[in-house]
Amino acid sequence: MPRAPHPMPLLLLLWLSLPHAQAAFPQDPIPLVTSDLQGSSPLSWFRGLEEDAVAAELGLDFQRFLTLNRTLLVAARDHVFSFDLQAQEEGEGLVPNKFLTWRSQDVENCAVRGKLTDECYNYIRVLVPWDSQRLLACGTNSFSPMCRSYGITSLQQEGEELSGQARCPFDATQSNVAIFAEGSLYSATAADFQASDAVVYRSLGSQPPLRSAKYDSKWLREPHFVYAVEHRDHVYFFFREVAVEESRLGRVQFSRVARVCKRDMGGSPRALDRHWTSFLKLRLNCSVPGDSTFYFDVLQALTGPVNLHGRSALFGVFTTQTNSIPGSAVCAFYLDDIERGFEGKFKEQRSLDGAWTPVSEDRVPSPRPGSCAGVGGAASFSSSQDLPDAVLLFIKAHPLLDPAVPPATHQPLLTLTSRALLTQVAVDGVAGPHRNTTVLFLGSNDGTVLKVLPPGGQSLRPEPIILEEIDAYSPARCSGKRSAQASRRIIGLELDTEGHRLFVAFPGCIVYLPLSRCARHGACQRSCLASQDPYCGWHRLRGCVSIRGPGGTDVDVTGNQESTEHGDCQDGATGSQSGPGDSAYVHLGPGPSLETPSSPSDAHPGPQSSTLGAHTQGKGVAWEGPSAVWTC
Numbered sequence: 001m002p003r004a005p006h007p008m009p010l011l012l013l014l015w016l017s018l019p020h021a022q023a024a025f026p027q028d029p030i031p032l033v034t035s036d037l038q039g040s041s042p043l044s045w046f047r048g049l050e051e052d053a054v055a056a057e058l059g060l061d062f063q064r065f066l067t068l069n070r071t072l073l074v075a076a077r078d079h080v081f082s083f084d085l086q087a088q089e090e091g092e093g094l095v096p097n098k099f100l101t102w103r104s105q106d107v108e109n110c111a112v113r114g115k116l117t118d119e120c121y122n123y124i125r126v127l128v129p130w131d132s133q134r135l136l137a138c139g140t141n142s143f144s145p146m147c148r149s150y151g152i153t154s155l156q157q158e159g160e161e162l163s164g165q166a167r168c169p170f171d172a173t174q175s176n177v178a179i180f181a182e183g184s185l186y187s188a189t190a191a192d193f194q195a196s197d198a199v200v201y202r203s204l205g206s207q208p209p210l211r212s213a214k215y216d217s218k219w220l221r222e223p224h225f226v227y228a229v230e231h232r233d234h235v236y237f238f239f240r241e242v243a244v245e246e247s248r249l250g251r252v253q254f255s256r257v258a259r260v261c262k263r264d265m266g267g268s269p270r271a272l273d274r275h276w277t278s279f280l281k282l283r284l285n286c287s288v289p290g291d292s293t294f295y296f297d298v299l300q301a302l303t304g305p306v307n308l309h310g311r312s313a314l315f316g317v318f319t320t321q322t323n324s325i326p327g328s329a330v331c332a333f334y335l336d337d338i339e340r341g342f343e344g345k346f347k348e349q350r351s352l353d354g355a356w357t358p359v360s361e362d363r364v365p366s367p368r369p370g371s372c373a374g375v376g377g378a379a380s381f382s383s384s385q386d387l388p389d390a391v392l393l394f395i396k397a398h399p400l401l402d403p404a405v406p407p408a409t410h411q412p413l414l415t416l417t418s419r420a421l422l423t424q425v426a427v428d429g430v431a432g433p434h435r436n437t438t439v440l441f442l443g444s445n446d447g448t449v450l451k452v453l454p455p456g457g458q459s460l461r462p463e464p465i466i467l468e469e470i471d472a473y474s475p476a477r478c479s480g481k482r483s484a485q486a487s488r489r490i491i492g493l494e495l496d497t498e499g500h501r502l503f504v505a506f507p508g509c510i511v512y513l514p515l516s517r518c519a520r521h522g523a524c525q526r527s528c529l530a531s532q533d534p535y536c537g538w539h540r541l542r543g544c545v546s547i548r549g550p551g552g553t554d555v556d557v558t559g560n561q562e563s564t565e566h567g568d569c570q571d572g573a574t575g576s577q578s579g580p581g582d583s584a585y586v587h588l589g590p591g592p593s594l595e596t597p598s599s600p601s602d603a604h605p606g607p608q609s610s611t612l613g614a615h616t617q618g619k620g621v622a623w624e625g626p627s628a629v630w631t632c
C-alpha cells in the first residue's frame, strides 16, 4: 500500500513515557517538497527485454547494480544488462546497449526438489570486477549455484564454469556479498540448500581457501549480509544477525561489522585448520541517546566510504526489530571508529545462563588473538599457521568483541517513525557548487525516495532536512506477477552523479530520477531559495538552474543580486514555469531555518541564518549580503 498509516506517535509516546527522559524523541522532518513521477519521461524505466515472455509476466527480478566507469550493469533473472551512461541522456529511453543471457539448464531437477517453477531460474546474485578485463558472475542456477567469468567489454563468457557454492546463495531470497581483494574473492552467504550453513569465505586467489567455523553460532547466527569493503590489511563485512549475547530476550537482531585479515593463511592442524584465524566482529550502535538508549538495530543497507566532516564514513539504514514499533534511522560510521573498535576487549559468557561480559586482559593470550600475523603485535609470526595453539583456541571461542561502534556525531543523522520503513541508501558526498555538500538519497518499502540534507554542514544545521519526497513507483510500468505488496519496495539505489540522476530498483523494474528539478522553480527566486537544494542555483538571468559540479553550469557568480530582484512568483508557491506535466508542488515547510549549504549565510552561522529564512519565507526578499552569490 502506498501510504499505510503507521502508528506514528507510539514510538514517541514510548520514548516520552520512559522515566526521566530529558530530550524528546526527534520528530520526523516534514518534506519541503512532495512529488511523483508524473511529467518524467515515460521512457526512463526498464523491466526486461520486450521479446522476453518471462519478463512480461514476472518483471525484471532485479538483483543488483554495478557501475564501472560510465557503464551501468544490472544483474537480474537469467540476464545481465549493460547501459552506456555516456550515450544515454536524461529523458531518453532506458535501453541496454548490450546484455548477456545465462539460463539455468537444470529447471526440471529444480522442480523435482520441491521448488516452484517460478523460482527455478538463474538469479544472478554476484557481479563483481575480477580484474581489469573480466567480471565474475554467479547465479543461483535453479538452486545449484554456479559462477562464470565474462569479458567486461564483450560480455562474452571466458573459461570454464566454477562452482558457486559459498560464493552465491542457492536461493535468491538469501543474502550475499562478494568482492575481490588482492586477487582473491571474499564472499559471504549461505553455502547450502537449506541455508543453514552461513559462511564468510575466501577463494580463487593464490592464497589458501579459508572459511568461517561451520555451524558455530558464536561466529555467525542466521546472518543477513549487506555489504563488504576492503580497507588497509582487512576485508570488512557488514550484516545483521540474531544476537548471541542477547538470547535471553528472544531472537533479537543486532547489526555487525566483522573483519578478516587479507594475509590470513588459516590455523594449524591442531586448531582452525583451513579456517580464519582473524575473524572478529563488533556491534554497530545506531541509537538515539538519552536516559534509556533507543536502538535501531536491524541493518538494511550500507554505502561505500564517503567523506563526512573530513573523515571517511559509511552510511547505513537501520530499522527497529521486526516485531517492534516500526521505525527507521540513518547512521554514519567513521572507518577509523570501526578500526578502533576492533582493538577493544573480547566478550564472553562465563556461565551458560549468565550475561556476556568483557574478558579481563590477563586471560587473553599473546599475541592478541585475531591479529594479522606478520604485522604489529604478531610481527614475529610470519604466518597465521605458526600462531600458538592458545591463541588459535582463544580466537575460535571469542570472535565477538565488547565495544559497539558509535555513530558519527553520536546520534542518527535522521530518524523516521511515522512513515514507511527505509530500505536503501545512496550518498552524494560531493554535491553543491563547491563539491563539499552531503546529500542522502533514501529508498523506502512503499516506493518513495527521500532526498535529505543531514544535520551539520557549514551552517551547523541542527536537524536534517527532507528536501524532497518522490513517489518513484509506477504500477503500470513496474508490476508483475510477483507479490504486489513487495513490488513497491525499493531494493537498489545507484547514483550517476555525472549524469545527474539516481537509478532506483524495484523487484520488477528499474527507473531513473533526475537529482533535481530546479526548473520547476522557474523564475521564482524565493521558491528556488526555499528549496535549499544544493543542486540548484539562482542565476540572475536564467532563474533557478541546475548545478552539476564545477564547470557543469556557468551560473553567474557575480554577487550583484539586487534585493528587488526576487523574480516571478505566483501564489508564493511553485515557479509558474515548471515543466510540462510536472505535478510537483512546492511546500514551504516549517524548516528550522532556511539557510542553504552554499548560501552566504553559511559563512556566518547564527541569527543571520534565520534572517534569511524570515526573508525568504515571509517577504519573498532575497538575501542582501555583500557577496550574495549562490543562493540555493
Ligand SMILES: *[C@@H]1O[C@H](CO)[C@@H](O)[C@H](O)[C@H]1NC(C)=O
Residues within 6 Å of the ligand: 068, 069, 132, 152
Ligand atoms: C575505467 O577507466 C579507467 C581509467 O580511465 C581504465 O583504466 C579502466 O580500464 C576502465 N575500466 C573499464 C571497466 O572500462
Ligand SMILES: *[C@@H]1O[C@H](CO)[C@@H](O)[C@H](O)[C@H]1NC(C)=O
Residues within 6 Å of the ligand: 285, 287, 288, 289, 290, 293, 403, 404, 406, 410
Ligand atoms: C550506544 O550509544 C549510546 C549513545 O551514545 C550509548 O548510551 C550506549 O551505551 C551505546 N550502546 C552500546 C551497546 O554501546
Ligand SMILES: *[C@@H]1O[C@H](CO)[C@@H](O)[C@H](O)[C@H]1NC(C)=O
Residues within 6 Å of the ligand: 434, 436, 437, 457, 458, 459, 597
Ligand atoms: C565548501 O567550500 C566552500 C568553498 O571552498 C567553502 O566556502 C565552504 O565553507 C565549504 N562548505 C563546507 C560545508 O565545508
